[in-house]
Amino acid sequence: MGKIKNFCICFDDEKEVYYAGDVVSGHVMLELSEPKSLIAIRMIFTGRSSVSWKEIEPRGKSKELIYYASGEEYFNEGLTIFGSDVSDIDGEGKEEVLSLSEGCHIFTFKFTLPSKPLACSFEGDLGNVRYTVRAIISRPWKFDHVTKRAFTVTGPPFFLSRVPKALTPLTVEDEKTVCCLCCATGPISISAATDKRAYLPGEFIYVSASLENMSSRSIISLEAELIQSVNYLALRQGVGTPHKRTTSHVVSSIKDNGCDAHCSATWNRAKLPIPPLPPCSLEGATFIDIRYFIKFTVDVNNTPFDIDLVLELYIGNVPIDEPQRPGPSTSYQVHNASMFRTAEQESKEIRDEEDNEFTFGHLQFTPKYLYFGKVRQQTDFTDIQLLDTK
Structure with a gap:
């Protein structure tokens, strides 16, 4: 990446699993071998599901490749962590050119996930439910530098x-x-x-x-x-x-x-x-x-x-013997991080149509899920309230 020695996203406490309504926090680390000019460093938090496959269908003596696709977006929010926000640009559309010195720079971020029910992270053969965060070094006169990382969202409880x-x-x-x-x-x-x-x-x-x-x-x-x-x-x-x-x-x-x-x-x-x-x-x-x-x-x-x-x-992911509170909201447990284990499947590459050869970061991902093995008796629980999903 030329002047860039390291460009990555780190979550606080190395946390990789979140519930709807949680705050995703951490920092972006940018290490430069020499000074670098830029407009801003922005982040995009995305949650979406997508399905796609291809089929070959006969057309007389020939064949045609047919595409099947579907998807839905749960959220797509931006955040500026260095430089001018898009909304702060003056009426002439000018953006201030900034400079970062040689060395290591840390930029913190916080983003609150929507409190509505979010589908559980999933990586399948023909589709996925995927939650990602991208950090972008914006340089309008050249291509942007991008680093990307995925994280797990637990999804609604299955009682x-x-x-x-x-x-x-x-x-x-x-x-x-x-x-x-x-x-x-x-x-x-x-x-x-x-x-x-x-x-x-x-x-x-x-x-x-x-x-x-x-x-x-x-x-x-x-x-x-x-x-x-x-x-x-x-x-x-x-x-x-x-x-x-x-x-x-x-x-x-x-x-x-x-x-x-x-x-x-x-x-x-x-x-x-x-x-x-x-x-x-x-x-x-x-x-x-x-x-x-x-x-x-x-x-x-x-x-x-x-x-x-x-x-x-x-x-499911909520035990039969776990108590439920009466009322319009559904109560379940937030579990200690030790109760989440990586799924036993091949990791998936998380590049999509927005990414190119200049996209870096943790591009292989495998979700984590609740695992009620021996750790169940050794784990503390904290009650929270979920929005009514009816």
């Missing part, structure tokens, strides 16, 4: 106490007869269950299963997978009725040996861990919806006809 029959076990069963050449052998039957239907990240899903193999084929394995399924909505060429695409991936799994022909196998409360995850539905994100499923798979030897059983469950 497990509001899930119907949250503590009731989920059960499912199936039976399949596998044909061997022209002869049908005995059936393979499986019944599976979870200990309840609503969970917190950091808990275990206790899964039980009973497998009866009356066929002449062996069972290679029995597997249980926790699957995150995300529905994305976007407009074709930006207009018309929303179209949907769904992506799914396994976030946690356990696997064990099956059994031989004419034998059986059982699981008794096997532990399937739940990693840090966003809550169901992703409230506040109109074009993104998250659901969770547990899938049991019986892998039958020498046949593509495996047995799959699927149950839908719920993952």
Whole structure:
């Protein structure tokens, strides 16, 4: 960056997770190898969700690339931390040219997030809910220098106490007869269950299963997978009725040996861990919806006809036993920073259409989510009030 040795955004107390209504504070550090002229240093705080994908559609003998896109903006606010604010420019539109000396310069900032419900941070395959802050060295006679950083917003609370029959076990069963050449052998039957239907990240899903193999084929394995399924909505060429695409991936799994022909196998409360995850539905994100499923798979030897059983469950971020205050506002807990853990997924690059090769900073980002593991009993809580979201 020439004269610029370092240009970065730092949050106070290294805080990276915020609630709606919180103050995002910190400083911008600018280190120069020699004096530099500029007009101002400005910051832009942005919260938005976006969805996009491309599809190839036939057009007679040719093909056409079609773009699907949607999104919404939660806030987009500017702040001047050095130099003249845009509103202070005189009637002739002149801006005062300033100079910064060689060395390290610190510029503090404070920005209050809107107190309205803000969707939880999320980074997916076809879309995201992303909150960023950009610091811009404004130089009208040349390109601007930009540094950028993302942060996590927790989103509205998902109360497990509001899930119907949250503590009731989920059960499912199936039976399949596998044909061997022209002869049908005995059936393979499986019944599976979870200990309840609503969970917190950091808990275990206790899964039980009973497998009866009356066929002449062996069972290679029995597997249980926790699957995150995300529905994305976007407009074709930006207009018309929303179209949907769904992506799914396994976030946690356990696997064990099956059994031989004419034998059986059982699981008794096997532990399937739940990693840090966003809550169901992703409230506040109109074009993104998250659901969770547990899938049991019986892998039958020498046949593509495996047995799959699927149950839908719920993952939230407010425990069932956490008290709720009566009244128009919803009370929940602000948690210690130690209860937030980085999601177990690949980091995403946060460049967008506003950025170019001159954009610097923390450009790889992974959200953090509440994690109710062993830290739950060791963490202090502070009550706050949320605006009524009804």
